[in-house]
Amino acid sequence: MLLIKCPWCGERDAHEFSYGGEAHITRPENPDKLSDEQWADYLFMQKNAMGPFLERWVHAHGCRRWFNVRRDTVTHEITAVYKMGDRPPERTA
Amino acid sequence: MPKSYLRQSALAHLHLEAHAVEVAGDAGVDLCERPFRGQLVLRGDCTDNAFRDAVQQALGVTLPVEPNSVTNVDQVSVIWLGPDEWLVVVPDGHEQAIEQELREALAGIHFAVTDVGDSRAVIGISGPHARDVLKKGCSVDLHPRVFGPGQCAQTALARCHMLLHQVNQAPTYDIYVHRSFADYIWCWLEDAAQEFGLAIIAQAPGASAGARAPESEPVVPA
Secondary structure (H helix, E strand, O other), X not given: OOEEEEOOOEXXXXXHOEXXXXXXXXXXXXXXXXXXXXXXXXXXXXXXXXXEEEEEEEOOOXXXXXXXXXXXXXXXOEEEEEEOOOOOOOOOO | OOOOOOOOOOOHHHOHHHOOEOOOOXXXXXXXXXXXXXXXXXXXXXXXXXXXXXXXXXXXXXXXXXXXXXXXXXXXXXXXXXXOEEEEEEEOOOHHHHHHHHHHHOOOOOEEEEEOOOOEEEEEEEOOOHHHXXXXXXXXXXXXXXXXXXXXXXXXXXXXXXXXXXXXXXXXXXXXXXXXXXXXXXXXXXXXXXXXXXXXXXXXXXXXXXXXXXXXXXXXXX
């Protein structure tokens, strides 16, 4: 069982959460001025990193709030959980 | 023309009263439906003192700011749903008056209050093995060390969204599920409770927060 620590509800089973993909992708300010290629890049292209990865989750079966997680995509180890709008905490290790 | 609207609880079709025992005996698990509760969803900014004070003034209950906690006074309970969202459970028939009191007290403050009616059905479970039944379908740690009276959790029971509220030490729990899932969850609970001995209680065992002492019999279809 993978436990994810919701910033409000605490540690809960992963099946209560839904995944939201890579975090900290900024929406372009003027989508109308972008080429199709640039827009597609914003919409679809994610880093798909192997190792520590900053991503978004929502506590769908709980408080229904979005938050950010730093998860190792190889080991599933979660090394940070922080609220929307916050910067990722410095890595200690 | 129908004379009146025949209001049915979510589990009326099961005719639980026909299976119910008068008083709780020595069954391991007691189950009951707790029909007809007034339910309001309240939203607002709990970091704003004015909002908290106004809610306290309107409901006579302190707003639970701590995640997964419940406050109650008499028959009004306020259940934490999110950092800016609460479920206010009031006796049946009082929801409009209480909504009005909230609107008056909160005038000028950014808030939302919505009467959600019977959107959630409530099932009461108690008895020495109530926790064992819930553990079969719920991944939240319900050990008394970490989950006790006055606490709530939104989670899943048997893969169905559930709002769980521990009412007392017995333990007694109130299970809030969306109305269309009530039949499924009731059947699941009956099945899960078989091995411990199950009693269906007509009236909610023990006084519980938000439970209604019926002033008049609910309308049941003939």
